[in-house]
Amino acid sequence: MTKNTFLLNGKTVEFQPGQTILQAAADNAVTIPTLCHLKGSTPTGACRICLVEAAGSRTLVAACSTPVTPGMEVKTDTERVHAARKLNVELLLSHGKHDCLLCEVSGDCRLQDLAYAYQVSGDRFERDLSAYQKEDSNPFIIRDFNRCILCGRCVQACNEVAVNRAISQGYRGAKSKIVTGGDAPYHQFSESECVFCGQCVEVCPVGALTEKKARGMARTWQAEKIRTTCPYCGVGCQQWLHVKDDKIFKVTAVEDAQPNQGRLCVKGRFGYDFIYSEDRLKTPLIREKDGFREASWDEALDLVAARFREILAKHGPNAVAGVSCARSINEDSYQMQKLFRAVFKSNNIDHCART
Numbered sequence: 440m441t442k443n444t445f446l447l448n449g450k451t452v453e454f455q456p457g458q459t460i461l462q463a464a465a466d467n468a469v470t471i472p473t474l475c476h477l478k479g480s481t482p483t484g485a486c487r488i489c490l491v492e493a494a495g496s497r498t499l500v501a502a503c504s505t506p507v508t509p510g511m512e513v514k515t516d517t518e519r520v521h522a523a524r525k526l527n528v529e530l531l532l533s534h535g536k537h538d539c540l541l542c543e544v545s546g547d548c549r550l551q552d553l554a555y556a557y558q559v560s561g562d563r564f565e566r567d568l569s570a571y572q573k574e575d576s577n578p579f580i581i582r583d584f585n586r587c588i589l590c591g592r593c594v595q596a597c598n599e600v601a602v603n604r605a606i607s608q609g610y611r612g613a614k615s616k617i618v619t620g621g622d623a624p625y626h627q628f629s630e631s632e633c634v635f636c637g638q639c640v641e642v643c644p645v646g647a648l649t650e651k652k653a654r655g656m657a658r659t660w661q662a663e664k665i666r667t668t669c670p671y672c673g674v675g676c677q678q679w680l681h682v683k684d685d686k687i688f689k690v691t692a693v694e695d696a697q698p699n700q701g702r703l704c705v706k707g708r709f710g711y712d713f714i715y716s717e718d719r720l721k722t723p724l725i726r727e728k729d730g731f732r733e734a735s736w737d738e739a740l741d742l743v744a745a746r747f748r749e750i751l752a753k754h755g756p757n758a759v760a761g762v763s764c765a766r767s768i769n770e771d772s773y774q775m776q777k778l779f780r781a782v783f784k785s786n787n788i789d790h791c792a793r794t
């Protein structure tokens with residue numbers, strides 16, 4: 440079978456039919472910088488950071504949205520390419536207010552990385568200082584459109600990854616902005632379809648969308664990242680806990696991991712505070728006349744077993760019923776139904792998520 444090949448930086452390399460230049464280059468260990476590209480969603484070609492030379496094309500082409508064709512000649516590392524990328528970084532920096540000192544994502548910002556790589560500060564062009572009001576009236580997400588570079592990744596993530604279709608590109612020209620329906624705040628449910636999954640925050644390459652609860656908690660390089668499984672339901676989404684001084688201050692999704700593939704819901708992403716609640720039960724409680732008293736696990740389990748035995752002996756298997764918890768893993772729910780069916784001889788077993 441003839442292999443599909445093209446010329447990448449003077450070297451003949453293979454590609455898969457349908458691949459973009461960006462994908463084929465990555466498979467051949469050639470990195471092309473990107474800003475707006477979001478893996479798994481339709482390329483928008485919005486940022487023009489991935490520009491490359493393609494023989495026969497009068498202009499530079501966007502690697503993220505241009506398919507490779509057999510025999511194509513592509514150059515990713517020429518003076519012309521770097522001059523164009525550098526100019527685009529300068530233009531992005533000139534729009535809005537990029538005060539990295541106070542920015543939550545400083546040290547983990549693609550625009551900052553590109554500015555460093557091309558050694559540009561954003562002073563070359565007159566800055567557009569028309570300020571947007573920072574929106575932080577909801578409990579989870581701060582939207583600071585003064586730092587937005589209109590890459591559109593949040594829109595792609597909301598529409599194509601989380602499929603909530605809550606935001607889109609709004610207005611025109613210098614007034615362009617990412618908007619909810621009616622340009623309402625995220626939490627204004629009458630207008631906004633936002634469910635606070637935070638997928639837009641996860642993919643924003645700059646500091647325009649950030650987690651409210653993480654504000655001022657830690658610089659990215661101060662955080663320890665611990666991989667875990669979300670405790671909220673049986674789906675078992677894979678998460679990174681961002682921890683500083685033994686305290687979780689942010690949760691993000693593990694990209695490319697099953698079953699969530701980089702997604703989280705509002706509970707998994709923002710609902711971690713319960714861990715630190717003073718009201719959280721830390722030991723079993725046994726009800727007595729005057730209320731509850733703390734007990735050991737052994738004592739509590741012995742009491743439950745004794746009461747089950749008593750009820751079964753007196754009233755038979757139909758007198759007991761169990762509802763397994765949706766926060767349990769599948770294996771635990773399996774064990775619970777096994778306990779009821781095989782040990783108690785009762786089919787009165789259900790799961791709270793079914794009702």
Ligand code: SF4
Binds near residue numbers: 548
């Ligand atoms: S978004 Fe990036 S470039 Fe802009 S202020 Fe924040 S760290 Fe700096």
Ligand code: SF4
Binds near residue numbers: 596606632634635639
């Ligand atoms: S939080 Fe989720 S639903 Fe709301 S705008 Fe962001 S991606 Fe869309």
Ligand code: SF4
Binds near residue numbers: 639
């Ligand atoms: S908010 Fe972030 S992800 Fe959305 S367009 Fe602006 S910079 Fe891009």
Ligand code: FES
Binds near residue numbers: 476486487488502
């Ligand atoms: S990454 Fe290709 S145009 Fe933005």
